[in-house]
Amino acid sequence: MITLTHYLILSGVLFTIGLIGVLVRRSALVIFMCIELMLNAVNLTFIAFSRYLNSLDGQVFVFFVLSVAAAEVVVGLAIIILIFRNRATVNVDEINLMKW
Amino acid sequence: MLLETVLFYLFATVAIISAVFVVIRKNPVSSAVSLVITFLSLAGLYVLLNAHFVAAVQILVYAGAIMVLFLFVIMLMDLKREEDFFSKLRIQKYFGIVFAVIFLAEGFIAIKAFGTRSLSKEIYTPENIAEAGGNTKVIGKLLFTDFLLPFEVTSVLLLVAIIGAVVLGKKED
Numbered sequence: 001m002i003t004l005t006h007y008l009i010l011s012g013v014l015f016t017i018g019l020i021g022v023l024v025r026r027s028a029l030v031i032f033m034c035i036e037l038m039l040n041a042v043n044l045t046f047i048a049f050s051r052y053l054n055s056l057d058g059q060v061f062v063f064f065v066l067s068v069a070a071a072e073v074v075v076g077l078a079i080i081i082l083i084f085r086n087r088a089t090v091n092v093d094e095i096n097l098m099k100w
Numbered sequence: 101m102l103l104e105t106v107l108f109y110l111f112a113t114v115a116i117i118s119a120v121f122v123v124i125r126k127n128p129v130s131s132a133v134s135l136v137i138t139f140l141s142l143a144g145l146y147v148l149l150n151a152h153f154v155a156a157v158q159i160l161v162y163a164g165a166i167m168v169l170f171l172f173v174i175m176l177m178d179l180k181r182e183e184d185f186f187s188k189l190r191i192q193k194y195f196g197i198v199f200a201v202i203f204l205a206e207g208f209i210a211i212k213a214f215g216t217r218s219l220s221k222e223i224y225t226p227e228n229i230a231e232a233g234g235n236t237k238v239i240g241k242l243l244f245t246d247f248l249l250p251f252e253v254t255s256v257l258l259l260v261a262i263i264g265a266v267v268l269g270k271k272e273d
Binding site for chain 1: 101104105108112115116119120122123128131132135138139142145146148149150151153154157158161162165166169170173174176177179192193195196197199200201203204207208211223224225229235238239242243246247250254257258260261262264265268269
């Protein structure tokens with residue numbers, strides 16, 4: 001029998017994998033993907049709670065998280081492209097100056 | 101019941117393995133493809149949780165639109181493989197992993213303390229939802245009644261994102 005705890009543990013593990021990715025990877029693109037992974041882990045928590053509390057609010061919240069994630073990806077990738085045009089790199093260790 | 105258990109463990113395993121691949125693959129394209137597999141297995145989990153509408157949106161928006169955007173950008177930039185795979189700052193790498201694991205342990209403790217007791221008795225049981233016309237219909241009604249203002253604000257957010265992308269992507273002359 002699959003309980004709420006199973007889903008919460010899975011979500012925690014996925015969130016932690018995304019967190020490790022953000023902390024250890026240096027490519028801005030992969031960091032972005034790991035942020036998406038963390039957002040999805042949170043979405044899974046929302047939906048699991050929504051199912052086990054017999055409420056639909058969690059699913060509506062996932063809808064909003066999805067649209068925020070879409071907006072974030074659009075603007076973020078545009079910024080990454082701009083940085084790549086200027087510096088020819090997306091390594092976040094080399095992008096450490098606000099102005100040069 | 102047995103089928104549900106088997107499917108849960110199947111999707112969970114696939115999701116975790118492909119999530120690990122997102123982090124450890126050197127080539128950004130294979131990271132992106134692993135991420136798509138994670139999204140697909142999460143969509144499977146959503147179906148198991150009776151969230152059919154969100155599962156469909158997950159595949160359309162995440163596995164479809166967002167990942168295509170990622171792949172376009174990766175190919176546009178023609179990235180070479182990340183040479184020093186992990187950070188040059190070795191200490192940051194180890195501290196990052198240690199703190200992430202501590203965070204996970206903290207989460208487990210919180211889950212354990214919470215247990216599996218149910219919090220409240222809300223009205224949207226699976227039977228009630230089926231009677232009211234299905235998951236999608238009920239969510240649509242909620243979106244346009246209880247959540248009308250957030251819904252409209254979301255459209256403004258998307259408009260701002262479009263304008264931001266156009267302004268940023270425009271070549272300066």
